Amino acid sequence: MTLSPIARSCVRGVLVALAALSLGAGNGIAQQLDRSRRPEVPPRAPLSFPPVSARTLANGLSVRIVENHALPLVAVRVALESGSLLDPEGKDGLFTLDTLLIRDGTKSMTGDQLAQAIDELGSPVGPTRFTTVTGSFERSLTIMGEMLMHPTFPAEAIDRRKAAVVSGLQRSEGLSSTPALRIFNTMLYGSTHPFARRVTASTIAAITRDDLIGLHDRHVRPQNVTLTIVGDVSANTAMASIAKVFGDWQRTGERSSVSVPVAPAPKPTTIYLYDRPGSTQSTVVVGQVGPTRTTTDFYALEALGGLFGGPTGSRLTQALREGRPLTYAVSHLPVWRRLGDPSAIFGSSNVDAVKTDSALTVWTDELKAMTGARPPVQKELEFARSVTVGSLMTRIETIDEIANRLNIVANSDLPATYYDAYILGIEHVTTADLASVAKRYIDPSHTTIVVVGDRKVIEAPLRAANIAPLVIVDENGKPIL
Numbered sequence: 001m002t003l004s005p006i007a008r009s010c011v012r013g014v015l016v017a018l019a020a021l022s023l024g025a026g027n028g029i030a031q032q033l034d035r036s037r038r039p040e041v042p043p044r045a046p047l048s049f050p051p052v053s054a055r056t057l058a059n060g061l062s063v064r065i066v067e068n069h070a071l072p073l074v075a076v077r078v079a080l081e082s083g084s085l086l087d088p089e090g091k092d093g094l095f096t097l098d099t100l101l102i103r104d105g106t107k108s109m110t111g112d113q114l115a116q117a118i119d120e121l122g123s124p125v126g127p128t129r130f131t132t133v134t135g136s137f138e139r140s141l142t143i144m145g146e147m148l149m150h151p152t153f154p155a156e157a158i159d160r161r162k163a164a165v166v167s168g169l170q171r172s173e174g175l176s177s178t179p180a181l182r183i184f185n186t187m188l189y190g191s192t193h194p195f196a197r198r199v200t201a202s203t204i205a206a207i208t209r210d211d212l213i214g215l216h217d218r219h220v221r222p223q224n225v226t227l228t229i230v231g232d233v234s235a236n237t238a239m240a241s242i243a244k245v246f247g248d249w250q251r252t253g254e255r256s257s258v259s260v261p262v263a264p265a266p267k268p269t270t271i272y273l274y275d276r277p278g279s280t281q282s283t284v285v286v287g288q289v290g291p292t293r294t295t296t297d298f299y300a301l302e303a304l305g306g307l308f309g310g311p312t313g314s315r316l317t318q319a320l321r322e323g324r325p326l327t328y329a330v331s332h333l334p335v336w337r338r339l340g341d342p343s344a345i346f347g348s349s350n351v352d353a354v355k356t357d358s359a360l361t362v363w364t365d366e367l368k369a370m371t372g373a374r375p376p377v378q379k380e381l382e383f384a385r386s387v388t389v390g391s392l393m394t395r396i397e398t399i400d401e402i403a404n405r406l407n408i409v410a411n412s413d414l415p416a417t418y419y420d421a422y423i424l425g426i427e428h429v430t431t432a433d434l435a436s437v438a439k440r441y442i443d444p445s446h447t448t449i450v451v452v453g454d455r456k457v458i459e460a461p462l463r464a465a466n467i468a469p470l471v472i473v474d475e476n477g478k479p480i481l
Contacts, residue, residue, distance in 0.1 A: 047423050050068065052406065053067075058247075060222045061226075062225065063226075063228075063242055064229070064416045065228075065239075071232065073134065074231035074399070076228065078227055078228075079128075079407050079410035081225075082224075084096065085258040086258060094211055097161055099128060100165070104154055105151065105153075107152060111154065122136075125143045134232045134233060145245040149246070155209060169199060179475045180348070182198060183450045183475075184346065184448060187267070187477055188263060188287075188288070189264070191477070193261060194261075195337075218253070219256045222246060223251050223254065227246075230399045263342045266288055266446035268445060270468055273453075273455060273458070275472070276452055279452075282352075282452065283453065285347070286364075286367075287347060288441075288442075288448060289344055290335075290345040291342070292341060292342060293338075294340060297440070297441070298425070299422070299425035300433040303385065303388060304438055305332070305333035306387040307381070309332025310387045310388075313383055313387075320349065320363065326359040329349065330349035332347025333346075336412065339412060340413075354461075356451060356462060357458070364467055367447065375431075376438065381429065381430070385426055405419070
């Protein structure tokens with residue numbers, strides 16, 4: 001029988017493999033395997049965030065660059081200092097409108113011309129972000145610069161953008177999570193606190209063109225901008241393009257700063273129920289105010305959040321999903337803001353309406369156990385490290401993911417080296433640290449609980465469960481007498 005060339009090649013491969021196995025057995029390799037013991041897992045390779053080159057233009061514009069030449073792509077993000085905290089009281093939504101309207105025309109290009117130029121590039125370009133091929137980097141940056149530096153706020157576009165924002169607000173009110181988070185923030189911080197203020201149709205209607213121009217002229221200036229660039233461009237080449245586009249942008253005044261008040265003293269644990277008739281699910285939010293990012297307990301709190309209310313395997317997930325089928329997904333983590341602003345340690349979940357009381361009973365019992373009968377153990381610490389630091393590399397696999405994370409860092413007033421310090425900080429946390437911060441920052445007797453759902457289904461069982469006093473509130477958190 002005559003074999004084809006492909007068949008002969010396959011036969012040769014099999015013979016070579018058999019010879020190698022025979023040789024290995026002859027050398028005693030097979031006899032050296034001890035199948036009574038599990039193979040040892042090698043030590044985890046040291047983790048490090050991609051190196052960040054931090055530079056600053058003469059006008060104060062901050063730049064952070066990460067070179068990644070794996071693909072001919074460049075991701076660019078813009079962080080603007082203080083953001084929506086710049087909104088004057090009664091005109092909430094002003095900053096959001098600004099970022100929308102600067103797409104609608106500049107001193108050198110109409111909105112249609114901007115759209116045409118972006119279409120020719122073949123990838124979207126906005127005033128705060130774009131990802132493009134390397135060859136289109138500088139042209140895309142030029143369009144971004146036009147929007148940021150020279151917007152005209154055309155009157156006809158203002159009404160259109162306002163209507164779109166109001167429409168979006170109306171749609172979001174259809175989600176139970178919208179009033180749930182609004183009520184939670186109101187109870188945590190007070191209705192006049194910046195974190196509890198609300199964008200409404202009336203606050204949008206109150207915004208004028210002069211308001212938009214004034215905000216932009218005062219605050220959207222180079223000293224308030226951090227530009228993050230990740231991808232197939234060298235730091236020197238990127239800086240040359242940035243200087244060409246933004247170098248003449250004039251700085252006016254100092255860096256914008258908004259002082260956020262401290263949170264009020266926590267109230268005794270209370271359940272605030274907002275009625276959503278006919279809802280088959282309840283949205284539940286549970287938590288309390290946390291410290292600022294400047295706390296020395298930052299890394300321990302991050303790890304505690306991972307082991308208590310992180311992904312599959314955390315205590316709360318095991319209790320509410322794996323141990324008992326009370327919810328599909330739940331979280332309970334520290335949520336940080338800017339460097340000096342108060343945080344919140346809270347979680348949320350959607351549960352079957354008839355199981356609302358059971359879910360909250362289990363949830364509050366887990367909070368009590370964490371601070372008393374069942375403190376964190378070493379196995380949980382290892383789990384916390386795996387979900388915070390261990391999975392970090394899988395969460396920055398693309399240039400977009402790296403750029404987005406660095407942009408969050410910039411928005412939070414954190415240094416470019418944040419992630420390097422984060423990795424080291426988490427690695428140094430101990431179980432004693434976890435137990436300490438649990439007792440310091442988790443207070444089951446002063447926890448805010450918000451439930452949005454069908455009152456006629458959930459009120460009586462919640463009262464019978466005797467978890468905490470129950471108050472019926474309206475959509476803004478005001479008690480209904």
